[in-house]
Amino acid sequence: MSPEEQPSPELVRQEEEYLRKVHPTPEDIPGCMKLFDDFLLCNGNSQARSLYRYGEMATCQPKLEDFKFCMSVKGMHPEEKRDVWIRRRAEWWARRRMQKSSEDVWDVRT
Numbered sequence: 001m002s003p004e005e006q007p008s009p010e011l012v013r014q015e016e017e018y019l020r021k022v023h024p025t026p027e028d029i030p031g032c033m034k035l036f037d038d039f040l041l042c043n044g045n046s047q048a049r050s051l052y053r054y055g056e057m058a059t060c061q062p063k064l065e066d067f068k069f070c071m072s073v074k075g076m077h078p079e080e081k082r083d084v085w086i087r088r089r090a091e092w093w094a095r096r097r098m099q100k101s102s103e104d105v106w107d108v109r110t
Contacts, residue, residue: 023085025082029085036067038067
């Protein structure tokens with residue numbers, strides 16, 4: 001991602017603030033087995049759905065990256081692990097907010 005596509009620190013801060021409310025304890029973040037299951041499901045059921053809806057196979061690479069990230073922080077203290085997970089997800093959501101969405105085709109009415 002080029003520097004102009006990097007989310008602003010303010011967007012990341014907003015996302016972090018929201019995620020800290022949604023995931024108040026270390027037990028609230030998904031475990032590595034859940035992330036691995038999500039990756040396996042992506043390669044299974046969602047491939048047919050993606051092929052039908054979009055005419056192409058779904059990319060499951062982000063789900064695999066989530067699992068690998070989870071495994072890389074497995075040895076951290078639970079609070080520290082929660083903090084790095086929230087930071088990573090906040091950056092992801094901030095980038096998503098910057099991209100076009102299916103809602104961009106609609107005109108806002110007053």
